Structures are given as C-alpha cells and as structure tokens.
Amino acid sequence: MERRIKLIWDMHGAHAKGxxxxxxxxxxxxxxxxxxxxxxxxxxxFSDTxxxxxxxxxxxxxxAVRDALRPQRAEVAED
Structure with a gap:
C-alpha cells in the first residue's frame, strides 16, 4: 500500500473555522x-482562532497537488 500524505492549510483568526x-x-x-x-x-x-x-x-x-494548491505543510497520514 502506498503512503498517504496529509496536505495542510492553516487558517488563523476570528473566522478561521468558517x-x-x-x-x-x-x-x-x-x-x-x-x-x-x-x-x-x-x-x-485546534483553538477558537x-x-x-x-x-x-x-x-x-x-x-501535483502541492504545486497546484501550495499547502503550508504536509505530514505522513496516520493509518
């Protein structure tokens, strides 16, 4: 099975959740x-903000996804 990668975009501030x-x-x-x-x-x-x-x-x-969408970070996804 191929590894899975979690690409992450961080949102901060009062409207982070939305x-x-x-x-x-x-x-x-x-x-x-x-x-x-x-x-x-x-x-x-992770918090209210x-x-x-x-x-x-x-x-x-x-x-391909990284180059197109430019996430802030990535990590190996846990099974």
Missing part, C-alpha cells in the same frame, strides 16, 4: 475536477 470549512469545499472540488484520489478532506480545530483544512492524497499525487 474559512477552513469553505476551503475544504474547494479542495473537494479540485480533487473531483483533477481526478485526484483522496482518502479524506476536511477540517480540524486556529483551524486547518486538509486533504489526504496518495504519495504519487502529492507533488
């Missing part, structure tokens, strides 16, 4: 349009 949720919608649309196989797209709250939007992709698709 911004991250909106960004996740666009991540799903991008994956569908570009036929990128994702295992998960969503958001995760820090929420992330993320997309989990197979390692083979990571470079």
């Amino acid at each position: 911004t991250a949720e909106h960004h996740a919608i666009h991540l799903k649309e991008f994956a569908e349009r570009e036929k990128i196989s994702t295992t998960d797209v969503g958001t995760e709250d 820090h929420t992330i939007a993320y997309m989990v992709v197979e390692e083979k698709d990571m470079i």
Whole structure:
C-alpha cells in the first residue's frame, strides 16, 4: 500500500473555522475536477482562532497537488 500524505492549510483568526470549512469545499472540488484520489478532506480545530483544512492524497499525487494548491505543510497520514 502506498503512503498517504496529509496536505495542510492553516487558517488563523476570528473566522478561521468558517474559512477552513469553505476551503475544504474547494479542495473537494479540485480533487473531483483533477481526478485526484483522496482518502479524506476536511477540517480540524485546534483553538477558537486556529483551524486547518486538509486533504489526504496518495504519495504519487502529492507533488501535483502541492504545486497546484501550495499547502503550508504536509505530514505522513496516520493509518
């Protein structure tokens, strides 16, 4: 099984949660349009002012998604 990579976009400020949720919608649309196989797209709250939007992709698709969407960071997704 190929490794999965979690690409992460950090949102900060009073509207972080809403911004991250909106960004996740666009991540799903991008994956569908570009036929990128994702295992998960969503958001995760860390505080009232820090929420992330993320997309989990197979390692083979990571470079193409990274270059097109420019996430702030990435990590190996946990199984």
